[in-house]
Amino acid sequence: MQYSLPSFLIVSSLLFCLGMYTVLTRRNAIGILMGIELVLNGAGLNFVAFSRFLEPSQTTNLLSGQIFTLFIIAVAAAEVAVALAIVLSLYSRMKSIDVEDFKNLRG
Amino acid sequence: MTNLIDPLHMKNMLWLIPCLPLAGAVINGLLGKRLPVRLVHFVGCASVFLAFLISVAGFFTLLGIEEPHQRFLIQPLYQWILTVWHQGSFSLQVAFRLDPLSITLCLVVTGVGFLIHLYSVGYMAGDESQARYFAYLNLFTFSMLLLVLADNLLLMFVGWEGVGLCSYLLIGFWFTDLEKAQAGMKAFIVNRVGDFGFFVGLMLLFWTLFEGSNGTITGLGFQQLRESIPLLNSASPILGVGLATWIGLLFFVGATGKSAQIPLYIWLPDAMAGPTPVSAFIHAATMVTAGVYMIVRLNFLYVIAPAAMAVVAVVGGVTAFYAATIALTQNDIKRVLAYSTISQLGYMFLAVGVAAFSTGIFHLVTHAFFKALLFLGAGSVIHAVHSNDMLEMGGLKKYMPHTYLTFMAAYLAISGIPPFSGFVSKDEILWATFNSHLPVAGLGKALWALGLLTAGLTAFYMTRLVALTFMGGFRGGLEKEKHLHESPSVMTFPLMALAVLSVVGGVIGLPAVTHLPNLLHDFLGPVLSSHGASGHQAHAYWLELLLMLISIGVATTGIYLGWLFYVKRPELPGKVAARFAKMYQVLEQKYYVDEIYQALFVRPLLKLVALSGRFDLNTIDGAVNLSSRVTAKFSFLIGWEDLKIVDGAVNGLAEIFKRWGAALRHLQTGKIQHYLYSVVLGIFGLCVFMFLF
Amino acid sequence: MIPENFIQSNLQGISFIGPELILTLAILLILLVGVLLPYWRHRILFTILAVAGLAGSVLPLWKLPQPAPDLTYLSNLFVWDWLTFLSKPFFAVVGVLTILLTQVTGEIDNSEYSECTILVLAVTMGMMLLVASTDLLMIYLAFETMGILSYLLVGIRARDERSGEAALKYVLYGAFTSGTMLFGFSLLFGLAGSTDLLAISQKVAFASQHPQDRLLLIVAILFFLAGLLFKTASFPFHFWCPDVYEGAPTPITAFLSVGPKAAGFVLFIRLFYPLFATGHDATIYEAVSGLDWPSILALVSAITMTLGNLAAIHQNNLKRLLAYSSIAHAGYLLMGIVSLSDLGLRSVVFYLVVYLFMNVGAFAVVAMVASAGGSEEIDSYRGLGARAPYVCVAMAIFLFSLIGLPPFAGFVGKVYLFAAVIYKKIYWLAVVAALNTVISLYYYLRIVKAMFLEKPTETIQIQVPLSSRVLLLALLVPTLGLGIYWQPLARVVSGMF
Amino acid sequence: MLPDHLLSWMIFFPLLGAGLILFVPKRYPTVMKGIALAATIPPLWWAANLYVQFDRWGTGFQYVEKVPWIRAFNIHYYLGIDGISVPMVLLTALLSFICIIASWNINEHVRGYFALFLLLDTSMKGVFCALDFFMFYVFWELMLLPMYFLIGIWGGPRKEYAAIKFFLFTLVGSVLMLVVMLVFYFGSVEPATGLHSFDLTILADQSVHQAFLRSHTIRWLCYLGLFIGFAIKIPLVPFHTWLPDAHVEAPTAISVILAGILLKMGTYGILRISYPLLPDMAREFALFAATLGLISIIYGALCAMAQTDLKKLIAYSSISHMGFVMLGMSVFSNTTAINGAVLQMFNHGTVTAMLFLLVGVIYDRAHIRDIDSFGGLAKTMPVYAGYTGLAFFAALGLPGLSSFISEALVLVGSFQQYKIITITATTGIILTAAYFLWTMQRVFLGPQNKKWADLPEISLREAFTLTPLALIVVLLGFYPMPVLDLIGATLKHTVAMVVG
Secondary structure, eight states, X not given: OOOOHHHHHHHHHHHHHHHHHHHHHOXXXXXXXXXXXXXXXXXXXXXXXXXXXXXXXXXXXXXXHHHHHXXXXXXXXXXXXXXXXXXXXHHHHHSOOBGGXXXXXXX | OHHHHSHHHHHHHTTHHHHHHHHHHHIIIIIGXXXXXXXXXXXXXXXXXXXXXXXXXXXXXXXXOOSGGGOOEEEEEEEEEEEEETXXXXXXXXXXXXOHHHHHHHHHHHHHHHHHHHHHHHHTTTOTTHHHHHHHHHHHHHHHHHHHHBSBHHHHHHHHHHHHHHHHHHHTSXXXXXXXXXXXXXXXXXXXXXXXXXXXXXXXXXXXXXXXXTTOOOSOBHHHHHHHTTHHHHSXXXXXXXXXXXXXXXXXXXXXXXXXXXXXXXXHHHXXXXXXXXXXXXXXXXXXXXXXXXXXXXXXXXXXXXXXXXXXXXXXXXHHHHHHHHHHHOOBHHHHHHHHHHHHHHHXXXXXXXXXXXXXXXXXXXXXXXXXXXXXXXXXXXXHHSOOXXXXXXXXXXXXXXXXXXXXXXXXXXXXXXXXXXXXXXXHHHHHHHTOOOSSTTHHHHHHHHHHHHHHHHHHHHHHHHHHHHSSOOOSOHHXXXXXOOOOHHHHHHHHHHHHHHHHGGXXXXXXXXXXXXHHHHHHGGGSOTTOSOSOOSOOHHHHHHHHHHHHHHHHHHHHHHHIIIIIOTTHHHHHHHHTHHHHHHHHTGGGHHHHXXXXXXXXXXXXXXXXXXXXXXXXXXXXXHHHHHHHHHHHHHOOTTOOOOOSHHHHHHHHHHHHHHHHHHHOOOOHHHHHHHHHHHHHHHHHHHHHO | OOOHHHHHHHHHHHHHTHHHHHHHHHHHHHHHHHHHSOGGGOHHHHHHHHHHHHHHXXXXXXXXXXXXXXXXXXXXXXXXXXXXXXXXXXXXXXXXXXXXXXXXXXXXXXXXXXXXXXXXXXXXXXXXXXHHBOBHHHHHHHHHHHHHHHHHHHTOOTTOHHHHHHHHHHHHHHHHHHHHHHHHHHHHHHHHSOSXXXXXXXXXXXXXXXXXXXXXXXXXXXXXXXXHHHHTTOTTSOTHHHHHHHHSOHHHHHHHHHHHHHHHHHHHHHHHHHHHEEOSSSSBOEEOTTOOHHHXXXXXXXXXXXXXXXXXXXXXXXXXXXXXXXXXXHHHHHHHHHSOBHHHHHHHHHHHHHHHHHHHHHHHHHHHHHHTTOOSBGGGGTTHHHHOHHHHHHHHHHHHHHHTOTTSHHHHHHHHHHHHHHHTTOHHHHHHHHHHHHHHHHHHHHHHIIIIIXXXXXXXXXXXXXXXXXXXXXXXXXXXXXHHOOHHHHHHHHTTO | OOOSSHHHHHHHHHHXXXXXXXXSOTTOHHHHHHHHHHHHHHHHHHHHHHHHHSOTTOOSOEEEEEEEEETTTTEEEEEEEOTTHHHHHHHHHHHHHHHHHHGGGOOSSHHHHHHHHHHHHHHHHXXXXXXXXXXXXXXXXXXXXXXXXXXXXXXXXXXXXXXXXXXXXXXXXXXHHHHHHHHHHHHBOOTTTOSOOOBHHHHTSGGGBOSGGGSHHHHHHHHHHHHHHHHHHTTOGGGOTHHHHHHHHSOHHHHHHIIIIIHHHHHHXXXXXXXXXXXXXXXXXXXXXXXXXXXXXXXXXXXXXXXXXXXXXHHHHHHHHHHHHHXXXXXXXXXXXXXHHHHHHHHHHHHHHHHHHHHHHHHHHHSOOBGGGOOOHHHHOHHHHXXXXXXXXXXXXXXXXXXXXXXXXHHHHHHHHOHHHHHHHHHHHHHHHHHHHHHHHHHTSSSOOGGGTTOOOOOHHHHHHHHHHHHHHHHHHHOOHHHHHHHHHHHHHHHHHHHO
């Protein structure tokens, strides 16, 4: 069953918007991280879709999109790892990962 | 003496006349305190005497020059001001000019000046800062000589304001007494108002001639002005009034300021706060006559501005009458003489107004003699009685014979009794006014009548003065009467000298009817413009004789009335005053002029000053105090906790920035949610802008 | 079979990434030493190693060939042009200064010291890579290494919850914006089909004529801006900056305010000039028709400056004040980017160099006073002029340079930026910047006023050790020197384009 | 024996002194003061030589020193003086020397005070000799730093507010000037080298200006920017509110320098930059500038009369006198007015310096400046009353003293072009006379005030600072040619250039 490029783009945009929505509404740090993951995956999907559907004449080498997505996944993992480390260190001291509690740096 | 007469040699000595008194002033001023008093006196009097000798030498040098039109010596000292531009240049030299007019004034200033310096030695004996007094007096002599000898208008202006400064310093000489200092300040500021008019006239004159002669005229030298004055007629009139008239009027404003004519005369009566020799020298003989000298010096300008001449004449006449009326009711001996001076100056301006320039100068000279004598006499009376009030004097004839005799000479001169000098010069003025032809028909005759009436009033109040001071019994209390004494000889000698001059003075300007040469008129001839109205036209001698008799009659009736009121029946003045109570009161209060000036000028100015001071502090600058009160009232309205209502543009601006800063600080909430939300908002905002452009 | 020239070109390419390799070597060495020796006694050792690594990284640069705009290496992932040639030593200097500052001030105690040096070296390496890369993938990778490691750097002080909170905010904000930028990259990849900037720039010029492609380009630029404006802390993506700068330890804040921010601006130049501007040969470029991004950036620049300056007026905490001041300076730097011209680029790089010294100087003084017993609040600075004259005079010079007063380097930097904007006839921005200088005067002078003109409220004695004084002197010399005679730097900077 | 590169020596010699002072240990304040004094004597001697050897008839710049400084921007270290700058340099050298002596009783942070003072001296002389716009701007802003600290640290009660206000006002002006400077830099191409240039002599040649610098709006905006920058410094009325605060709070010697020299920077800037670079705009702005000058005269006098603080009164009188300078400078139909203006700059420098030194004398003794609390001082301090009398009469423009000549020239000159403005300005001399005499009366005349009966007479040191100024004021009153022939040729050239 043939899927056209726009459908993929729609899905990736959806992913992006969902990610953005999650980031905005979640009060829980981990929730926000999940939202960010969604945004990154949206971008990754975009890369794969473009790489798949663009004719050879338009692209210099076929697989650069896929390779890019691989790297995205790797970087996303690293990012989450660091973020979780920071959240954990905060949790150990503040006993809460609710984003609302961290607001004494302001003005 | 002969080599002095040689004009070339004299020309190089001209600068000595003003500079000797200056040297005297500097020596006394800087070293005065350390010198013994006698040396201070010597330096003060000698410098003026030397100047007098050189003036006399100058006078004979001028006489030595046969050709009348060549009778002037000009000594340029150095280049004073020079600015050059393409279309022309503005260059002035410091130069002294000795011609018949200035030598006459020089002689009066240095001659009378020397006598007054001598008199001051006696009068000021015992005062602790005599050095300062003589320094100021010498400085004044220097400024007056500079004014008289200056060869261009701006240098004359330097002398003009220099005398103003010295009169300020001398009026407020005993500065520890506050209202004496106030009188000095009043004199200087009123003079400054007059100088404003003088300066604007000077500017208008220069630029009109500059444009007229498209750049050839470069300075304000009298010679240059005299030659290019016809250009004024070609200049287009402003507001319908010819340029010459404008300039004439502006200079006349300066003259009223300096010579105390209406409306700027208010400072002279208060100037009596100064020592009496000062009043005699400055406020009678020399400074106040500067205005008359200036108009005579610029006679070539006034001659082509008949309207200005008419104004001068009218103001002169009215001032004469007006001042005489006030003099009737004054009890302070020096104020009576002050108003009498204003009145006599009015006569001089009347003379000059009707183009009788030489007569004006003649009255100036004779007035200098007898008015200085009157003041010095009054001075020695005050010196003895230690009070100015005539009601505390009386019967001084017995105690001060010399003063009395010399005072009588001056009294007869000023009242216009022949053959005294006062009569000759005043009658000459009345005669010139009578047959002058001023633009308004019959104005000459009206002014003559006014002058005649004033002559009568003058005779009356002078008799009143003499009666109250010298006749009758001493009203100043017994113990004072015991040590009434004649003034020392150093004071009475000048009195006698001036008395002789007052009596003999008339000879230099004998009227035509006596078929004797009018020496002064011929001497001043070349300086004055040719078609002067007065002079020996062929006219009915009998008319002149008749008028002379009328004026003598008026003078004698004045004296008789004075004698009747104050000697024969002393109670009469009280009754007359009671009947015309209101009119007497007005005269007593000097027509409430001081109060009117205070209300018209001084108080509004002070209000404006206070307003601009507050305006500057609060509206432009925004001082904290006023604004905090305003803020307290309004801050609840807007509810921001540290709001400051815009207090003045400048601080207000700083406040606005601070308030925006505070607002932005609230933007930084510290909540992560808000930050992430701001990312989305930011992208959306940029997107909107992207599509806008 | 891999073609001969391919290997040969790659081997040759290795020599180009010499600096990065040396840094990695240094990191490994420090890790080794950290494991072997108990770390709390050998703080100075790590400093020496780190500084040696950074200094060493600069050495290979001299042997490399003359930089040229088209000299790409490692299968054109990187380009070796003037910008890279100047940026690598610049970042090395930034690294050295940060490490010296951490060594001198006691903010980071010995337990975390080795990690801190490693992270600083790693971030520096990330920046060096970012500056050279001309491939979307490589840019993303370098951007992320720099980003993620700097999150860690901010959160390095485990016990201080302020540093934790700052790190959290930084990581969430940073991840989200870099995610958005990545999405922009993907869109651009979709349009051009390749990740190489040169190829993309040809496609973009062609695509901007068609309306629907232009829409895609606009969205791509927007997402680019999100990432870049975040990194350079400009409006509207600056909200993280004050909190993170205040929370992080002062040396790290100094590092953040100069290192990554400069990398952000160089990335701006790397991305926007080839992709969205034409006319490279002439000295004046034109934005790609239809995409008028310079006027947007001009507006952003104006708002950033004004916001930074106004918000700084009321600050009492000096680190927060300097945070807002760095936002304002980001606004000034954007002025250089906005004026699309050689002079504009030169002014940005010149200002970055000048900004490095005066900003690190200011942060250094704040760090020293804090570690010598005072607080970061302005109260501890009242009347300090009498008690610690050397430090205060240094602080005054840095602040006057930040304002942009003549005898100091800041003024020359400002002149360059003003010249760039006026050269492009954007007068309104020049006037706005001029007025901003006046507003900035107010809050910088508040500190100077506190130090010299006011009576002290605290009486603690501030003793600054000799090593700090030497570091301050090292920062003072360029601030003053460049202010008086900046011809050599001007020649180096102009050599680039 | 004069060193070549005379101007550079004169400008940077005080800086050497400042450097030297930094190394003197804290325990020897008098040594520091000695060094400071020694640092001002040679420049005074060189300035005097400069004055004597200056060629009165040459219209170009003399003692020129031109060395390339920054080739990237084609900036040159370009010094040179002409008729306008010689009197100003002489005034700066003289007043610096006098102020060092006048500030002998400063005794806290002596090192900082004298080092900053000499730095200020260097920057002032730099402004008067700079011929390169960039260098002019650097020296112009270099002046702000020392001034801020001198007012801020050694000032009176509200010193912080006054210092920050002074800095903010001047910086607004100079930042606008920076923008205009760069517009001129890019708007002009040097014919010889094809480069842009900051050189004022090149920028003055209108053919060098490029197309966009010829459009009327750009030139109008540039002139306005420069005019605001300089008007703040003069100060003209709407921008003057910093002056009274700065004067009142500054220590005596600093308010002498502030009034004596810094106020002249504004008018000097207009003559050196605005007129040569934008002559057509100068003509267009002339009436506006003359009106502002007039307002300054009248408004300054009125505000002066409303003051109770002696120093504030003199500050407002400075605004009034500088109004004359502005009026004189906006007349181009003859050189009398502009000659008067430049002479007034010099005269106002000496007269106001005397006034502030005198206020300093009474402030050191009585520690208050309120006019109404004094009275009858002439009795207790006659010599002091003498000096003040001379200064007051010079300030109110009494003929025979220096200010009269310059005010008369300004009024006579400007009468040709603006009749009504000049007549209103002439009323200014009445207001000035009124408030000076009123002050004279409230402070000196009247009965001796017991409270101040024991005030010591003026000391020798103070007399030594006042006497040279008094001599200049009297000498220039009777014989102003030494300054007039100095500035005559240059101003004739300037007016010819503006009239075009």
